[in-house]
Amino acid sequence: MGVIDKGGREINIVKDADLLILATPVNTILKIAERVSKIIKKDCIVIDVGSTKHEIVSRLDELFSHYLGTHPLAGSQKSGVAYARADIFKDSVCILTPTSRTKGEVVKKIRKLWEGVGSKVILVPTRKHDKIVSFVSHLPHLLAFGLMDLIPRDYLKFAASGLKDTTRIASSEPHLWVDIFITNRLELLKALGRFNKRLSKIEEFLHQKNKRGLYRFLTNAKQKRDTIV
Amino acid sequence: MGVIDKGGREINIVKDADLLILATPVNTILKIAERVSKIIKKDCIVIDVGSTKHEIVSRLDELFSHYLGTHPLAGSQKSGVAYARADIFKDSVCILTPTSRTKGEVVKKIRKLWEGVGSKVILVPTRKHDKIVSFVSHLPHLLAFGLMDLIPRDYLKFAASGLKDTTRIASSEPHLWVDIFITNRLELLKALGRFNKRLSKIEEFLHQKNKRGLYRFLTNAKQKRDTIV
Numbered sequence: 001m002g003v004i005d006k007g008g009r010e011i012n013i014v015k016d017a018d019l020l021i022l023a024t025p026v027n028t029i030l031k032i033a034e035r036v037s038k039i040i041k042k043d044c045i046v047i048d049v050g051s052t053k054h055e056i057v058s059r060l061d062e063l064f065s066h067y068l069g070t071h072p073l074a075g076s077q078k079s080g081v082a083y084a085r086a087d088i089f090k091d092s093v094c095i096l097t098p099t100s101r102t103k104g105e106v107v108k109k110i111r112k113l114w115e116g117v118g119s120k121v122i123l124v125p126t127r128k129h130d131k132i133v134s135f136v137s138h139l140p141h142l143l144a145f146g147l148m149d150l151i152p153r154d155y156l157k158f159a160a161s162g163l164k165d166t167t168r169i170a171s172s173e174p175h176l177w178v179d180i181f182i183t184n185r186l187e188l189l190k191a192l193g194r195f196n197k198r199l200s201k202i203e204e205f206l207h208q209k210n211k212r213g214l215y216r217f218l219t220n221a222k223q224k225r226d227t228i229v
Numbered sequence: 230m231g232v233i234d235k236g237g238r239e240i241n242i243v244k245d246a247d248l249l250i251l252a253t254p255v256n257t258i259l260k261i262a263e264r265v266s267k268i269i270k271k272d273c274i275v276i277d278v279g280s281t282k283h284e285i286v287s288r289l290d291e292l293f294s295h296y297l298g299t300h301p302l303a304g305s306q307k308s309g310v311a312y313a314r315a316d317i318f319k320d321s322v323c324i325l326t327p328t329s330r331t332k333g334e335v336v337k338k339i340r341k342l343w344e345g346v347g348s349k350v351i352l353v354p355t356r357k358h359d360k361i362v363s364f365v366s367h368l369p370h371l372l373a374f375g376l377m378d379l380i381p382r383d384y385l386k387f388a389a390s391g392l393k394d395t396t397r398i399a400s401s402e403p404h405l406w407v408d409i410f411i412t413n414r415l416e417l418l419k420a421l422g423r424f425n426k427r428l429s430k431i432e433e434f435l436h437q438k439n440k441r442g443l444y445r446f447l448t449n450a451k452q453k454r455d456t457i458v
Contacts, residue, residue, distance in 0.1 A: 073389035093387055122386070135380050136387045140395040143372050146427050148450035150420075151364045157351070158322055158365045159457045160302035165394045166369040170454040174447035178440050185435040191379075192432060196425070198375050203421060206414040211407050218403035221377035225399040228388045 015039045019113075022048040026179040029056055037063040045106055051133065052183040053097045054126040061101050068110050069097040069126065071133070072119060077171040087118070094119035097126045134187035139195060141177060142188065144170040244268050248342075251277035255408040258285055266292040274335055280362065281412040282326045283355040290330050297339050298326040300358065301348060302366070306400040316347065323348035326355045363416035368424060370406060371417065373399040 014020055014036050022029045029048050040046070046064045049072055050056045057069040074092035076083065094114040098107050111121045124132065147163075148170040181188060205213040243249055243265055251258045258277050269275070275293045278301055279285045286298040303321035305312065323343040327336050340350045353361065376392075377399040410417060434442040 073387060076390065092389060095387070132384050132387050135384050136392050137389065139379075140376060140392050142431065143376065144395055144454075145447050145450040146424065146431065147369060147372065148454045149446055150424055150427050151453065153453060153456075155361050155364050156453065156457055158302060158324070158361050160321060160366065161305065162398045163365050163369050164457060165397050166373055167454050167457075168394050169391045170450045172451070174444055174451055177447055178443045181435060181443055182438055182440060185438070189432065189435055192428065192435075195375065195379055196428065198379050199421065199425065202371065202375065203418065206410060206418055206421075209411055209414070211411060214407045214410060215403055217378055218374050218406055221374040221399045222401070222403055224380065224382060224385065225373075225377045225396050227382075228385055228393060228396075 012039065014044075016041065017044050020044055020046045022046065022050075025176050026050045026052055026056065026183050030059055033060050033063055040064075045109065047110055051137070051180045053095075053129045055183055057097055057099060057126045061099055066103060066106050068102055068106050069129075070110060070114065071095040071097070071129065072114065073137070074119070077169050079173050079176070089114070090118035092119050094121050095129055095132075096121055096123050097129050098123060099126065130184050130187045131190075134184055134191040138180060138184055138188045139191045141169050141172065142181065142192065143195075144168070145177070241268065243273075245270065246273050249273055249275045251275065251279075254405050255279045255281055255285065255412050259288055262289050262292055269293075274338065276339055280366070280409045282324075282358045284412055286326055286328060286355045290328055295332060295335050297331055297335050298355065298358075299339060299343065300324040300326070300362070301343065303348070306398050308402050308405070318343070319347035321348050323350050324353050324358055324361075325350055326353055326358050328355065359413050359416045360419075363413055363420040367409060367413055367417045368420045370398050370401065371410065371421065372424075373397070374406070 017040060020036060020040060022032060024032060029050050033046075033048075036046075043066055044064075045066045045068070046060065047068050047070050048056055048060065049070055051071060053069045053071060057067075060067045060069065072089055072092060072094040074089050074094075096107060096110060096114075107123075114121050144167045148167050151163075202214070202217060204210070205217070246269060249265065249269060251261060253261060258279050262275075262277075265275075272295060273293075274295045274297070275289065276297050276299045277285055277289065278299055280300060282298045282300060286296075289296045289298065301318055301321060301323040303318050303323075325336060325339060325343075336352075343350050373396045377396050380392075431443070431446060433439070434446070
């Protein structure tokens with residue numbers, strides 16, 4: 001396994017690696033990949049753990065002959081080694097995004113790797129991955145950031161557990177999320193567009209004092225939320 | 230203290246009460262208040278714990294001579310006696326909304342009551358209360374419900390802790406929240422209008438691939454979120 005410091009100075013230590021895991025912010029993955037591709041062994045397996053996949057996988061599939069895109073859906077708003085946890089992947093989902101170029105043996109080995117740390121593995125094509133995460137991760141982050149950006153500072157002392165939970169992820173690292181939002185902006189814009197349409201409908205219900213419409217909307221939301229453990 | 234069952238059949242047990250706490254959904258408070266106002270002692274102190282205040286307080290101030298509106302900012306998405314917790318108010322904020330008609334002795338006693346169960350008491354006028362909670366509670370609930378309503382069912386298996394926390398409150402009781410949204414719809418619509426403007430700005434940043442604009446927006450959100458414990 002290879003380790004690369006921020007400046008890439010130790011990059012040569014990857015030259016004998018059998019497995020290389022690229023685990024940096026999305027845009028940095030692309031830059032580092034270019035550099036290590038000239039150094040590593042031909043049969044070194046390379047994976048990344050980036051939050052967006054289509055752009056990364058398209059490029060890394062060209063650079064490496066034994067590559068697989070992965071996205072472990074785990075972590076928190078905190079970053080840095082100080083917040084490392086041995087059980088972080090337990091009961092989480094890890095998405096693998098094989099393409100027509102991906103070797104079967106690589107999928108097999110990497111599936112075993114993720115399952116070994118406790119993840120449930122699901123295979124999803126790259127574009128579908130980016131669409132799914134725009135709904136289940138990127139849009140929720142955008143709304144949490146948006147809420148915190150909006151709420152006047154002198155109202156924050158009235159924050160109860162509802163607001164705290166809803167906006168916990170707004171404490172995430174801005175530079176990480178700028179990268180993610182920009183890389184997946186097309187899917188995110190589509191999800192946001194659909195969300196805006198729902199909001200308009202709810203706005204209409206409120207203007208009309210339409211209790212029945214609101215009740216149906218809230219009940220559908222609750223039923224779906226109750227299915228998530 | 231008085232206890233009223235759902236059908237109001239036991240309403241006579243409140244006739245000798247010294248303190249009456251109305252703790253039902255918002256619209257039910259108004260209905261019950263009318264009925265108990267004809268029965269209780271003249272000097273019985275009445276409070277309610279409704280999530281919206283202006284409409285309720287205006288009406289209950291007319292009905293009762295010893296009334297004070299209160300709003301404990303505590304609770305969870307779960308409802309029913311089964312989820313009762315002795316420490317639910319510990320370290321929470323309770324808003325009191327006295328008016329020009331409220332007696333000083335009532336404020337004093339009720340402040341003591343809420344502080345006694347662990348709340349930090351803050352006095353806020355009714356309209357200001359409704360504005361504050363539209364930002365720190367009602368809009369976050371609306372967005373959580375909206376997110377769950379939007380996300381396709383077959384994407385739910387990809388839900389990680391971010392989505393779970395962001396939408397925990399979408400498991401709240403729909404009938405409670407229809408009442409709250411309708412009663413506070415004017416403030417909620419204003420907050421929603423301002424939120425929509427922010428979303429449009431973010432949409433613009435995404436279209437333009439404006440990393441600097443996004444970074445400023447995310448950083449402002451994170452800084453504010455980091456001030457909430």
